[in-house]
Amino acid sequence: MTHYVIRVKGTLSRELTNAFPSLAVHSEPAQTVLHGYLHDQAALAGVFNHLDMLGVDILEVMHVPQPARPQPARPEPARPQAARPQPALPQPARPDPDG
Template sequence: MAHYVIRVQGDLSPELTDVFPSLAADHEPAQTVLHGDLDDQAALAGVLNHLDTLGVTIIEVVQVPPPRVTRSG
């Protein structure tokens, strides 16, 4: 499993971001950043194809290390 960041043009609505339940969405001015773990390259290709089908402009796709989980207490 790999962690990906997918930056797209525009502010995607909750209806659109809910289509990708394995990805979280952070809204930035004029962009939406989807990020999360995907099982494999096929899963990534599926997300990218779905975004293309929706007419969403993909700006950047980056594989990054998973975020660190810190424990308090």
């Protein structure tokens, strides 16, 4: 599905905008903006034809690109690490031979 913004001349009545149930409607001074996701170019052509049949002048059509999907982070390759000195382990107590 592709997101489109269609700006038309004039403020469309609710009756006219109800003809486009898959599109959201925003009225602006002397213009109406229809926007939403359409399945394909045929669906977009259907909206154009419908607007034409209603006598509505199209001022602008804009394709809104999909936001880029973030790429998953790649793990850093393992780097060889320098050997760490091991702590000295306590030595067992030895019995004193003199005692």
